[in-house]
Amino acid sequence: MSVKIGEIPYKERIQNGIKDDFMRQAVSSAQGRFRNGRLTQAEALGNWEDWRQLGSEIRAHTMENLDFYLHQLSEQVARRGGNVFFAQTAEEANEYVKNIIKNKEAKKVVKAKSMVTEEIGLNNALEEAGAEVVESDLGEWILQLDEDPPSHIVTPALHKNKQQIRETFSKKKGYQGSDTPEELAAFAREQLRQDFLAADVGITGCNFAIAESGSITLVTNEGNAEMVTSLPDTVITVMGMERIVPTWEEMEVLVSLLTRAAVGQKLTSYITAITGAKGPEEVDGPEEFHLVVVDNGRSKILGTEFQSALHCIRCAACINACPVYRHIGGHAYNSIYPGPIGAVITPLLEGYDDHKELPYASTLCAACTEACPVKIPLHEHLVRHRQIIVEREKKAPMAEKLMMKGFEQWSSHPSLYNLSAKLAKPALGPWVKDEEIENGPGPLKEWTDVRNFSVPQGQSFRDWFKQRQKDGESNGNKES
Amino acid sequence: MKVSLFSTCLSDILFADVAKNTLEILERLGCTVDYPMGQTCCGQPAYNSGYLKEAKQSMKQMMKAFQDSEYIVGPSGSCISMLKEYPHVFAGDPEWEQEAKTFASKCYEITEFLVDVLKVTDVGSTFKGKVTFHSSCHMKRLLGVKEQPKILLNNVEGVELVTLPNEEDCCGFGGTFAVKNAAISQEMVSEKSRHVSETEAEYLVGADMGCLMNIGGRMSREGKNVKIVHITEILNTH
Numbered sequence: 041m042s043v044k045i046g047e048i049p050y051k052e053r054i055q056n057g058i059k060d061d062f063m064r065q066a067v068s069s070a071q072g073r074f075r076n077g078r079l080t081q082a083e084a085l086g087n088w089e090d091w092r093q094l095g096s097e098i099r100a101h102t103m104e105n106l107d108f109y110l111h112q113l114s115e116q117v118a119r120r121g122g123n124v125f126f127a128q129t130a131e132e133a134n135e136y137v138k139n140i141i142k143n144k145e146a147k148k149v150v151k152a153k154s155m156v157t158e159e160i161g162l163n164n165a166l167e168e169a170g171a172e173v174v175e176s177d178l179g180e181w182i183l184q185l186d187e188d189p190p191s192h193i194v195t196p197a198l199h200k201n202k203q204q205i206r207e208t209f210s211k212k213k214g215y216q217g218s219d220t221p222e223e224l225a226a227f228a229r230e231q232l233r234q235d236f237l238a239a240d241v242g243i244t245g246c247n248f249a250i251a252e253s254g255s256i257t258l259v260t261n262e263g264n265a266e267m268v269t270s271l272p273d274t275v276i277t278v279m280g281m282e283r284i285v286p287t288w289e290e291m292e293v294l295v296s297l298l299t300r301a302a303v304g305q306k307l308t309s310y311i312t313a314i315t316g317a318k319g320p321e322e323v324d325g326p327e328e329f330h331l332v333v334v335d336n337g338r339s340k341i342l343g344t345e346f347q348s349a350l351h352c353i354r355c356a357a358c359i360n361a362c363p364v365y366r367h368i369g370g371h372a373y374n375s376i377y378p379g380p381i382g383a384v385i386t387p388l389l390e391g392y393d394d395h396k397e398l399p400y401a402s403t404l405c406a407a408c409t410e411a412c413p414v415k416i417p418l419h420e421h422l423v424r425h426r427q428i429i430v431e432r433e434k435k436a437p438m439a440e441k442l443m444m445k446g447f448e449q450w451s452s453h454p455s456l457y458n459l460s461a462k463l464a465k466p467a468l469g470p471w472v473k474d475e476e477i478e479n480g481p482g483p484l485k486e487w488t489d490v491r492n493f494s495v496p497q498g499q500s501f502r503d504w505f506k507q508r509q510k511d512g513e514s515n516g517n518k519e520s
Numbered sequence: 521m522k523v524s525l526f527s528t529c530l531s532d533i534l535f536a537d538v539a540k541n542t543l544e545i546l547e548r549l550g551c552t553v554d555y556p557m558g559q560t561c562c563g564q565p566a567y568n569s570g571y572l573k574e575a576k577q578s579m580k581q582m583m584k585a586f587q588d589s590e591y592i593v594g595p596s597g598s599c600i601s602m603l604k605e606y607p608h609v610f611a612g613d614p615e616w617e618q619e620a621k622t623f624a625s626k627c628y629e630i631t632e633f634l635v636d637v638l639k640v641t642d643v644g645s646t647f648k649g650k651v652t653f654h655s656s657c658h659m660k661r662l663l664g665v666k667e668q669p670k671i672l673l674n675n676v677e678g679v680e681l682v683t684l685p686n687e688e689d690c691c692g693f694g695g696t697f698a699v700k701n702a703a704i705s706q707e708m709v710s711e712k713s714r715h716v717s718e719t720e721a722e723y724l725v726g727a728d729m730g731c732l733m734n735i736g737g738r739m740s741r742e743g744k745n746v747k748i749v750h751i752t753e754i755l756n757t758h
């Protein structure tokens with residue numbers, strides 16, 4: 041298991057996305073809602089840019105001192121009776137969790153939403169260990185029943201409508217009610233309640249781990265994380281190693297940014313905090329607490345020009361702002377991390393072989409960069425990936441390489457450029473009709489498959505300018 | 521004021537009127553305008569495709585061509601934002617770093633130059649018609665030029681400016697994206713075309729020929745007869 045979700049080739053995935061009218065409708069209206077929400081909240085806050093700056097500084101500081109804060113976190117968790125395990129790889133993390141499940145002879149595991157457990161494929165590992173796994177986040181639960189991968193990092197079942205959900209419930213769980221959201225949610229609640237009560241182990245992800253206190257915080261809207269962390273005797277938190285902040289103060293800033301950027305809320309319905317195992321004086325909390333800190337390729341990103349990709353707080357604002365995502369949907373990215381942030385981190389985590397198209401699935405419009413609450417320059421990272429694909433990985437198509445060699449010569453030799461400025465229009469002449477080309481030759485073909493190519497009459501500007509100078513009208517000119 | 525015109529290769533070779541209008545507006549407002557013949561392309565097609573080495577050659581050519589200029593003004597937010605990236609591209613290069621910084625500090629997009637440097641908000645032009653404005657991504661997000669074109673348009677006599685729905689959305693051009701990811705590009709530009717139609721404007725105005733030839737080409741393919749104009753044409757019509 042990996043962040044990759046399937047084997048369908050890129051072009052086919054794009055077509056599948058584009059043809060899925062329902063998905064596009066759902067994504068487009070959700071994007072509209074989230075985006076407007078974010079903008080309204082940003083405006084209400086007044087000094088959004090200052091907050092973003094603060095957020096980005098907090099993340100940068102934390103990543104620069106990551107070893108210090110991870111050490112502090114692990115000491116604090118241990119002090120409060122928790123166990124900490126640093127997993128270098130997905131396998132190590134899965135193995136560790138599997139052993140706990142085996143030792144406990146756990147039959148049922150309930151999970152709160154977590155992207156990193158998707159990333160490492162934990163559910164498969166748990167099932168191998170003989171446990172039944174139940175996702176308790178409503179979106180995740182729907183996907184689990186349907187065996188469908190997530191298409192969004194905050195609202196994973198964004199691509200499904202209520203009729204589809206009703207069908208899934210009735211097929212997999214014998215549901216007989218209507219497709220009103222309230223009734224569907226009530227049914228899910230009822231079902232999940234049984235699972236919460238019967239679970240031996242609860243597994244969560246982590247939004248922000250607080251280094252100073254050894255606490256894990258989770259941001260949810262359904263309150264399911266409360267149940268996962270308070271009912272089972274054993275709780276395991278799996279966190280990506282970058283999901284950490286120094287103190288509660290920084291956490292407050294980042295949560296403010298997260299909820300506003302994600303769904304346009306001032307705050308979510310629930311913020312759950314869990315600090316180690318239940319103490320002798322305490323009534324609530326697990327008897328046993330484990331924290332699994334997952335590296336899985338992250339430390340390779342530290343210290344590189346991609347380091348700021350680790351600043352991500354998984355709010356999905358970049359995904360909600362992305363016009364490419366809007367038209368192709370999450371599955372087209374073939375990664376559990378879709379959209380702009382997915383196009384940046386998927387190749388970092390898993391290499392370019394299976395993901396070399398992702399950095400090009402962007403117009404570099406920078407809507408992502410503008411939306412990001414911690415100011416990650418996402419579009420610049422995409423260009424950086426392209427440079428690596430061309431220069432280091434040597435995966436660029438030959439035709440493109442030749443064209444770019446030609447570009448280099450053309451753009452650095454004014455005499456060549458001058459000549460092309462003279463010849464371009466005459467050369468296109470045979471294809472031009474009414475100052476437009478509808479069926480272009482060679483590289484123009486892909487362009488004119490979609491739209492006309494405009495070729496207004498007349499000479500180049502520079503030739504016109506030279507003429508004008510000769511005619512003695514100009515105010516000044518120089519050659520260089 | 522002495523200004524060097526950067527026509528952009530696209531306007532130089534294909535859309536000469538855009539460069540002519542830019543030149544004439546500047547002259548009308550009292551600038552002395554030259555046109556360095558050594559200029560070629562800002563390098564963006566190669567840079568954005570990941571061909572850094574190739575892009576740098578055109579960037580060096582541009583810096584050489586404009587080395588004596590005081591102000592460098594051009595009719596494209598996208599190309600100007602590329603020029604402004606040079607210091608970043610040449611950071612750590614002892615030979616070119618300083619040159620790139622000086623060069624970048626002299627570059628302005630035309631509407632930005634008019635409003636922020638010349639402090640002109642009314643260029644005294646007249647243009648009759650209902651127009652809608654597409655704000656290009658690089659111009660507003662990378663260059664930070666958002667209000668200037670609208671201030672200028674609103675002061676043109678006869679212009680009725682209507683807001684384009686989802687104005688901030690990319691048109692799907694993205695340079696090589698339009699051909700590399702033609703299927704996605706088609707969806708994006710079709711959506712943009714729908715929004716333009718919704719405004720019932722006679723003219724679609726923009727400040728970047730790349731976006732305009734994409735949207736215009738699509739609208740023309742769809743048989744729609746909205747006229748595509750670069751903002752400099754409106755600012756240079758009397």
Ligand code: SF4
Nearest residue numbers: 352353355356358412
């Ligand atoms: S990259 Fe930025 S906008 Fe995208 S999910 Fe991460 S924090 Fe949010």
